[in-house]
Amino acid sequence: MGNQEKKKRIGVYICHCGGNISDYVDVEQLRDMMDKEENVAISKNVMFACADSNQKEMVKDIRENNLDGIVVASCSPKLHLHTFRNVAQRAGLNPYNYVQVNVREQCSWAHSDHPDQASVKAAGLIRAGIQRVSYSEALEPVKIKAIKSVVIVGAGVAGMRSAIELARMGNEVFLMEKESRAGGHVAGWNSLYPTGTSGEELTRKMLEQIRRIPSIKLFTSSHVTNVTGSLGNFTVEVNVGSHGEEVLKLPAGAILVTTGFSPNIPDEGQFSYGLSESVITLPEFKKRIETASGKLNIGGKEIHSIAFIYCVGMRQSGGPNKYCSRTCCTSTMHASLELHKKFDDMKSIHLYRDIRTYGKQEVLYDQASKQGDLFLMYKEKEPPVVTVEGKKVKIEVTDHLTSKRKLEVKPDLLVLVTGMEARDDSKQMAQLLKIPVGNDRFFNEIHPKLRPVETVINGVMLGGSCQGPKNITESIQSSMSAAAKINALLCKDSLEMEPIVARITEEACTWCGKCAEVCDYDAIFQMETNGKVVAGVNGATCTGCGICTPVCPVDAIEVAQYTNLEIESMIDGFMAPVKLEEKLAEAGTESSAGEGLMKEYPGIWKEILKQIEAEPLTIPQIAQQLQQESQQITYHVMTMNKYHILEAAGMDDDHAYFLYTPKL
Amino acid sequence: MEPTKKSPKILVFSTDKISDPGIDQAGLRKLHYSPSVYVISMPCSSGIKPRWIMHAFEQGFDGVFIAADGHECSYSATCPDRTNTIINEAQRLMEEKKISPKRIRMAALCSVCAEPFVGHMNNFSKILADIGPDAG
Numbered sequence: 035m036g037n038q039e040k041k042k043r044i045g046v047y048i049c050h051c052g053g054n055i056s057d058y059v060d061v062e063q064l065r066d067m068m069d070k071e072e073n074v075a076i077s078k079n080v081m082f083a084c085a086d087s088n089q090k091e092m093v094k095d096i097r098e099n100n101l102d103g104i105v106v107a108s109c110s111p112k113l114h115l116h117t118f119r120n121v122a123q124r125a126g127l128n129p130y131n132y133v134q135v136n137v138r139e140q141c142s143w144a145h146s147d148h149p150d151q152a153s154v155k156a157a158g159l160i161r162a163g164i165q166r167v168s169y170s171e172a173l174e175p176v177k178i179k180a181i182k183s184v185v186i187v188g189a190g191v192a193g194m195r196s197a198i199e200l201a202r203m204g205n206e207v208f209l210m211e212k213e214s215r216a217g218g219h220v221a222g223w224n225s226l227y228p229t230g231t232s233g234e235e236l237t238r239k240m241l242e243q244i245r246r247i248p249s250i251k252l253f254t255s256s257h258v259t260n261v262t263g264s265l266g267n268f269t270v271e272v273n274v275g276s277h278g279e280e281v282l283k284l285p286a287g288a289i290l291v292t293t294g295f296s297p298n299i300p301d302e303g304q305f306s307y308g309l310s311e312s313v314i315t316l317p318e319f320k321k322r323i324e325t326a327s328g329k330l331n332i333g334g335k336e337i338h339s340i341a342f343i344y345c346v347g348m349r350q351s352g353g354p355n356k357y358c359s360r361t362c363c364t365s366t367m368h369a370s371l372e373l374h375k376k377f378d379d380m381k382s383i384h385l386y387r388d389i390r391t392y393g394k395q396e397v398l399y400d401q402a403s404k405q406g407d408l409f410l411m412y413k414e415k416e417p418p419v420v421t422v423e424g425k426k427v428k429i430e431v432t433d434h435l436t437s438k439r440k441l442e443v444k445p446d447l448l449v450l451v452t453g454m455e456a457r458d459d460s461k462q463m464a465q466l467l468k469i470p471v472g473n474d475r476f477f478n479e480i481h482p483k484l485r486p487v488e489t490v491i492n493g494v495m496l497g498g499s500c501q502g503p504k505n506i507t508e509s510i511q512s513s514m515s516a517a518a519k520i521n522a523l524l525c526k527d528s529l530e531m532e533p534i535v536a537r538i539t540e541e542a543c544t545w546c547g548k549c550a551e552v553c554d555y556d557a558i559f560q561m562e563t564n565g566k567v568v569a570g571v572n573g574a575t576c577t578g579c580g581i582c583t584p585v586c587p588v589d590a591i592e593v594a595q596y597t598n599l600e601i602e603s604m605i606d607g608f609m610a611p612v613k614l615e616e617k618l619a620e621a622g623t624e625s626s627a628g629e630g631l632m633k634e635y636p637g638i639w640k641e642i643l644k645q646i647e648a649e650p651l652t653i654p655q656i657a658q659q660l661q662q663e664s665q666q667i668t669y670h671v672m673t674m675n676k677y678h679i680l681e682a683a684g685m686d687d688d689h690a691y692f693l694y695t696p697k698l
Numbered sequence: 699m700e701p702t703k704k705s706p707k708i709l710v711f712s713t714d715k716i717s718d719p720g721i722d723q724a725g726l727r728k729l730h731y732s733p734s735v736y737v738i739s740m741p742c743s744s745g746i747k748p749r750w751i752m753h754a755f756e757q758g759f760d761g762v763f764i765a766a767d768g769h770e771c772s773y774s775a776t777c778p779d780r781t782n783t784i785i786n787e788a789q790r791l792m793e794e795k796k797i798s799p800k801r802i803r804m805a806a807l808c809s810v811c812a813e814p815f816v817g818h819m820n821n822f823s824k825i826l827a828d829i830g831p832d833a834g
Binding site (some may be wrong): 110111112136138139140141142143144145146147148151152154155158159162470471472473478479480481483484485489490534552554577578579580581582583584589593596598601602604605606608609 | 707709715716718719721722723724725726728729730731733734736737738739740741742744745746747748749750753754757758759769770771772773774775776777780784787809
């Protein structure tokens with residue numbers, strides 16, 4: 035740690051990105067500048083670094099020049115980090131001796147208003163990249179043999195559906211359910227939108243399928259008590275039976291958590307809940323509609339008018355549930371429609387804050403409006419005031435749709451529209467699996483948009499409403515996505531994990547235990563080596579977050595690729611003095627982008643120019659002569675045309691294709 | 699912000715999964731901020747060492763900005779507190795070197811926080827320009 039030898043033969047590639055970078059950043063001056071940097075063996079400009087032809091050139095360069103590190107200054111690493119890691123690998127260079135510098139999103143585009151200063155910044159960024167790669171280490175991925183079995187925790191619709199898919203893909207599946215029956219909340223629901231199928235029927239059919247698949251083992255009344263191991267080889271300890279009669283140790287390559295949600299229960303007295311039989315929650319109301327026949331009697335009286343108060347316990351600007359539960363508006367519209375279908379002479383009054391019947395569910399809102407439901411809008415700061423007297427309910431509400439008129443509503447029944455909350459036992463599950471929990475107490479994925487079903491724990495995925503409120507479609511979508519992700523991991527013979535994990539300098543470590551204390555993943559342990567007690571790191575469970583590194587009083591722990599040398603040398607690179615000559619050509623003009631670059635053209639461009647030198651040719655003719663695919667040649671010819679390297683010279687005899695000739 | 703030769707130099711520590719995509723998006727949308735802003739992407743803001751912050755000041759950066767994940771951090775619910783502890787420690791070290799504590803700032807930024815990022819950079823640049831050189 036901290037004594038790696040500096041790289042001696044670094045290759046630097048500065049991408050034009052077809053003008054996206056070079057229109058604002060003086061890539062030619064930067065190329066010359068980087069060529070003079072210490073330990074830089076070659077420095078090049080490339081039109082498109084990611085192009086196939088350039089990748090081949092890079093492989094050739096690395097081999098011929100015996101490069102020991104490469105820097106590509108181009109777009110965000112989010113796009114092409116793996117592209118160039120693969121280039122390095124193909125050339126026999128360790129992929130971790132490659133650094134990508136973002137001179138597009140974080141430079142040329144962000145500072146297109148000041149091209150001169152963008153060039154200065156780009157110089158700093160590239161120098162930082164060179165510094166970083168100078169101290170980069172060759173790392174080897176952690177290889178793990180994976181067991182082709184999955185433990186799914188929670189046999190609601192999300193868990194059952196993903197169990198079926200994972201089994202079909204050839205995995206052994208252990209499906210755990212805490213309750214005495216599978217199906218979750220959905221099993222107790224009546225007609226579902228839009229098919230009209232009942233929840234009972236939907237879950238029963240899934241259960242029948244599960245029973246027909248021998249590689250799925252369903253355990254009801256089961257509780258996960260302990261989880262050990264890591265991706266590819268977890269052991270999940272489970273107590274089965276209402277009294278924990280049987281203890282199982284299940285092997286799992288991955289774990290899928292589909293534990294679902296808990297319905298929100300209002301506090302006693304909140305909108306008079308619990309003070310009268312005439313105030314109930316939406317799930318209770320739906321159950322009553324389902325079981326009643328002929329007339330709707332609740333609390334010993336016949337019901338003809340119902341008021342719904344929306345957003346109860348949700349969207350609390352001052353409370354814990356700041357989020358919108360998303361499904362409750364639709365569920366209420368659906369309940370109101372079912373009510374009118376089943377019983378005569380009904381009136382629904384909706385006291386809402388906003389209606390969020392998104393997507394196709396808007397149809398239900400439309401239908402409810404057309405059947406004559408009344409909608410009154412209230413604000414969070416001015417909630418309806420409910421008073422009850424025995425079975426009588428009185429609601430005072432300020433309607434913000436009618437010039438804030440104060441209205442009084444006296445329905446036969448008040449239904450509180452409550453939403454979804456994280457399960458009470460989710461904290462326990464989070465502790466067992468080390469899954470991070472958000473402020474809303476639901477489980478946190480790595481990224482809601484980019485990695486929506488993965489957690490920071492390799493091999494532990496999320497599906498369904500344990501991540502946040504979801505309807506059935508969305509729950510199944512996310513659990514199927516998690517199933518596909520899991521199968522993609524387990525279908526390989528061996529798994530490769532990023533080696534960017536923490537490591538200890540044993541000479542410096544005095545084992546104070548602080549690093550282990552802050553690690554949420556139990557990845558750091560005490561060990562003895564050469565008669566000394568020091569910290570050790572389990573590379574399979576370490577997430578590489580680095581939380582352990584600033585707490586070490588003797589700086590004896592660091593994360594690969596984020597070492598003091600790498601970070602501090604990057605800072606030095608940013609601050610190194612930059613002297614750029616003023617450009618003669620106007621920045622941003624197309625003509626400046628293509629001129630004087632002949633010697634830097636990719637090999638394929640030179641080949642194309644050679645072909646069309648003697649006589650103008652069409653794209654299919656060039657492709658045929660170079661024995662390349664037409665599509666590939668089209669791509670290059672179009673780019674060369676954009677930068678005035680070649681130009682159209684009329685049509686061929688059949689008037690089917692343009693002929694091209696060199697322009698420069 | 700209109701950059702000048704004296705535009706304060708800001709080092710931003712972003713996070714690879716959450717705030718860095720937000721900063722990328724600012725560029726993608728050509729929302730301009732000072733070209734004296736340089737970004738180092740980390741896995742988590744709780745892994746930033748105070749010695750790196752001090753190194754940045756020693757090398758001439760005028761300010762350090764931590765674009766943290768806040769409560770959205772995918773690694774730890776304690777991330778905001780831990781990052782805060784790092785900032786406190788950095789400020790203690792800064793005080794020893796007579797560097798104004800205002801030269802370090804933190805804000806939670808998410809993957810779509812392009813405009814808030816630009817706002818923070820413009821605002822921080824102004825604050826740093828107002829501070830001027832430190833006595834130390």
